[in-house]
Amino acid sequence: MQAVLTPEQDMIADTLQRLAAGGPQRARAVLNGQLPSAGPTDELMAGWRLLGLPESVGGTGDMIGAALLAEALGQAIEPGPFLAHFQALHALAGAGAALDAIGEGEVATLVDGDGIGRGGAVDWLVIGAEDRWRLARPAGAVAVQSIDPCCPLARHTAGETVSEAADGGQGRARVQVLLAAEACGVGRGALAIAADHARTREQFGRPIGAYQAIAHRLAQAMADLEAAWSLVLHAAWAVDDEPAAAGLAAAMAKAAAGDAAIQAAEACIQTHGGMGITREADPHLYLKRALAIDARFGRSAALHAEVGAARLAAIAA
Amino acid sequence: MNFRDSPEQARFRAEAAAWLDAALAGFSHAATGASREEQSIAWQARLHRDGWAGIAWPEEYGGRGLGHVHDAIFNEEAVRRNAPMPINVIGMNLVGPTIMVHGSEAQKRRYLPRILSGEEIWCQGFSEPGAGSDLAGLQTRAVREGDDWRVNGRKIWTSWAHRAHKCILLTRTDPAAPKHRGITCLLADTADFEIRPIVMINGDSEFNEMRIEDVKVPDAERLGPVDGGWTVATTVLAFERSGAALMLQVMAQQVLDRLLEAVRDAGRQGDPALRRLVGKLAGDVESLRVSGIRIMSALAAGREPGPESSTVKLIWARAIQDITRLALREGLAGSLDALSPDGAWWADRYLRARAHSIEGGTDEVQKSIIAERVLALPKSR
Numbered sequence: 218m219q220a221v222l223t224p225e226q227d228m229i230a231d232t233l234q235r236l237a238a239g240g241p242q243r244a245r246a247v248l249n250g251q252l253p254s255a256g257p258t259d260e261l262m263a264g265w266r267l268l269g270l271p272e273s274v275g276g277t278g279d280m281i282g283a284a285l286l287a288e289a290l291g292q293a294i295e296p297g298p299f300l301a302h303f304q305a306l307h308a309l310a311g312a313g314a315a316l317d318a319i320g321e322g323e324v325a326t327l328v329d330g331d332g333i334g335r336g337g338a339v340d341w342l343v344i345g346a347e348d349r350w351r352l353a354r355p356a357g358a359v360a361v362q363s364i365d366p367c368c369p370l371a372r373h374t375a376g377e378t379v380s381e382a383a384d385g386g387q388g389r390a391r392v393q394v395l396l397a398a399e400a401c402g403v404g405r406g407a408l409a410i411a412a413d414h415a416r417t418r419e420q421f422g423r424p425i426g427a428y429q430a431i432a433h434r435l436a437q438a439m440a441d442l443e444a445a446w447s448l449v450l451h452a453a454w455a456v457d458d459e460p461a462a463a464g465l466a467a468a469m470a471k472a473a474a475g476d477a478a479i480q481a482a483e484a485c486i487q488t489h490g491g492m493g494i495t496r497e498a499d500p501h502l503y504l505k506r507a508l509a510i511d512a513r514f515g516r517s518a519a520l521h522a523e524v525g526a527a528r529l530a531a532i533a534a
Numbered sequence: 535m536n537f538r539d540s541p542e543q544a545r546f547r548a549e550a551a552a553w554l555d556a557a558l559a560g561f562s563h564a565a566t567g568a569s570r571e572e573q574s575i576a577w578q579a580r581l582h583r584d585g586w587a588g589i590a591w592p593e594e595y596g597g598r599g600l601g602h603v604h605d606a607i608f609n610e611e612a613v614r615r616n617a618p619m620p621i622n623v624i625g626m627n628l629v630g631p632t633i634m635v636h637g638s639e640a641q642k643r644r645y646l647p648r649i650l651s652g653e654e655i656w657c658q659g660f661s662e663p664g665a666g667s668d669l670a671g672l673q674t675r676a677v678r679e680g681d682d683w684r685v686n687g688r689k690i691w692t693s694w695a696h697r698a699h700k701c702i703l704l705t706r707t708d709p710a711a712p713k714h715r716g717i718t719c720l721l722a723d724t725a726d727f728e729i730r731p732i733v734m735i736n737g738d739s740e741f742n743e744m745r746i747e748d749v750k751v752p753d754a755e756r757l758g759p760v761d762g763g764w765t766v767a768t769t770v771l772a773f774e775r776s777g778a779a780l781m782l783q784v785m786a787q788q789v790l791d792r793l794l795e796a797v798r799d800a801g802r803q804g805d806p807a808l809r810r811l812v813g814k815l816a817g818d819v820e821s822l823r824v825s826g827i828r829i830m831s832a833l834a835a836g837r838e839p840g841p842e843s844s845t846v847k848l849i850w851a852r853a854i855q856d857i858t859r860l861a862l863r864e865g866l867a868g869s870l871d872a873l874s875p876d877g878a879w880w881a882d883r884y885l886r887a888r889a890h891s892i893e894g895g896t897d898e899v900q901k902s903i904i905a906e907r908v909l910a911l912p913k914s915r
Contacts, residue, residue, distance in 0.1 A: 218536065218537060218538065218539060218540070218543060218603055218827050218830065218831055219535070219536045219540070219831055219834075219835075220535050220536060220537050220824075220827045220828045220830075220831040221535060221828070221831045221832055221835050221837075222535055223535065226535065281535050408909065412909040412910060412911060415909075415911055416910070416911060416912065423912075424911075424912050426905070426909075426911035426912050427911070427912040427913065427914050428914065429898070429901075429902065429905075429914045431911075432901070432902065432905035432909070432911045432914055433898065433901040433902070433905065435905065435909055435911070436900075436901035436902070436904035436905040436908075436909065437848070437901060439845070439904055439908055439909060440844075440845040440848045440849060440900075440901075440904060441849070443825070443842065443845045444818065444821035444822075444825065444845065444849045445821070447821045447824040447825040447828060448817065448820060448821050448824060450535060450824070450828070451537055451820075451824040454535055454536070454537050455537075458536070458537075458538065459538070466820075469813075469816070469817040469820055472813070472814070472817055473817045473818075473821065476814075518810060520813070521809075521810045521811075521813035521814045521817070522806060522809045522810040522813055523813065524813035524814075524816055524817060525808070525809035525810055525811070525812035525813030525814075525816065526803075526809050526813070527813075528794055528812060528813065528816045529794055529797060529798065529803040529809065529812065530803070532791070532794045532795060532798060533798060533803065
């Protein structure tokens with residue numbers, strides 16, 4: 218047991234947090250129908266797309282590094298398309314499929330069984346349905362409304378299928394780890410702006426963060442977020458080092474992370490008081506992102522039930 | 535980051551497991567009350583005889599000279615097998631490590647080996663009737679008289695006091711100073727304390743109240759500087775919070791396992807609401823296991839214990855309270871007005887679990903620690 222981040226992993230986290238800076242401003246620009254400033258997408262596509270992928274497909278083989286990337290982008294509520302691309306690569310590679318068809322610079326996106334995935338220009342669809350992953354060319358898309366207006370979604374129609382692979386659970390586990398890590402980041406980001414506000418906003422002559430009714434709500438949210446983050450790190454580790462345990466570990470992580478992120482974002486809104494319920498302030502961006510992540514590839518409530526059923530089945534003998 | 539035992543750790547775990555299986559053959563798990571305490575005394579002696587007491591302590595003080603992770607591995611395997619709590623758990627986990635930090639060489643040689651052997655059982659004289667969460671407000675008075683301190687006051691919630699020979703005692707030595715700066719730590723004999731057991735809501739009496747009237751403690755048995763006792767207390771509390779991480783999770787795992795069995799025995803594995811609740815609790819308990827490993831690994835890597843143990847304490851208390859409440863309120867423990875043996879076990883665990891969010895720092899204290907040290911919010915008091 219040596220469950221501390223390696224120096225390389227610490228460096229990945231630091232670098233990506235710097236790279237993702239300004240995410241909330243870009244998310245706000247999208248919300249306002251403006252073209253956001255460039256953001257980190259090009260640099261992520263060029264330098265980070267292989268992070269955490271299996272070494273057999275040219276990746277770094279460090280899923281914890283990939284989770285740190287997703288967490289950093291989540292914390293900045295980065296609105297760009299990179300994470301959907303990154304999740305798509307992990308889904309395919311987890312299922313043992315080759316990634317050769319996807320050229321450098323081409324954008325893939327992850328699509329669920331209903332055809333729902335990120336909108337915008339894409340070169341490839343990676344479609345997950347019935348425990349299989351399918352790589353296909355897109356053949357049309359209709360915009361659909363997401364609860365998170367900063368990450369536009371579409372209902373995609375698939376064209377020619379280029380390859381297909383049975384999952385075996387590892388593709389789904391990778392996608393869930395990445396979504397759970399992103400959710401933890403969103404929760405952290407929400408608590409960071411909530412704590413900033415609680416330190417500076419004064420009522421009754423004191424910063425509101427000095428009142429335990431305010432402080433303890435945020436502390437509880439932080440405790441649940443830390444618990445979820447432990448599950449994310451363990452699930453990421455299991456993907457690389459204990460694949461048989463990765464499915465259950467990833468389900469637990471995503472269930473806990475979804476709950477914790479939503480709790481943190483709701484607490485953030487409450488802490489902001491009246492401004493928290495407006496579109497003029499940022500807290501709603503975190504809540505909507507948390508809800509959108511929770512809805513993808515296993516809602517928290519369904520995953521809790523899945524974990525419960527698995528644990529009950531394991532003692533049934 | 536690695537959650538798996540290294541080959542050396544795995545060998546140690548196997549060695550510990552084999553020893554525990556053999557040593558536990560003669561111990562009954564069902565013991566209660568006084569017979570449970572006799573077991574704890576016998577278990578301490580057994581651990582010491584075979585070299586399993588003080589795994590992470592230096593060899594020169596009678597320990598095994600291994601690391602925190604080894605200590606945690608042994609505790610995990612012991613609790614998993616329902617091994618008795620060694621009687622000197624406070625001596626080994628809190629007092630000994632604190633003496634290693636703050637004690638003189640003479641004190642180390644005098645006290646440490648006797649902690650491991652169980653010759654001297656320790657208790658912790660911190661809380662008072664008027665000083666619980668606000669520990670630094672303690673009023674037990676120690677006045678210097680020649681080479682001695684004369685002590686008067688009351689202490690409460692003292693685990694094992696009725697069995698203890700020695701007490702790590704916080705006293706007020708300068709009532710005029712700001713409250714954190716007038717405290718001195720003494721290593722007192724309990725022989726002249728008046729000790730009264732407190733009966734808890736589940737019928738156990740593991741805590742005590744102590745009256746201390748004109749008890750003399752030699753100045754040679756002072757730990758740390760005069761009026762410098764708060765630093766010593768902080769060390770004790772840090773060991774208390776971090777040392778328990780892996781043991782706590784196994785306790786939670788045991789209660790969760792009982793819950794899974796109860797759902798199965800009631801034939802309710804297919805109940806969707808129960809599945810969801812059980813799954814959520816299984817996640818909480820798993821997070822405790824993983825966080826415990828992370829905390830131990832950070833300590834082993836030489837990092838200071840930080841606020842993450844407050845997180846674990848909060849999640850732990852809630853998980854056991856939720857699990858035991860679920861069993862009682864879903865009828866998984868049978869009727870509450872005609873208790874079966876299983877029902878009595880759940881009722882006992884449920885009532886005991888009410889203490890989890892109070893003992894060792896209340897939920898409110900833990901949240902204030904997280905608010906101040908993690909979220910950097912202003913102090914609320």
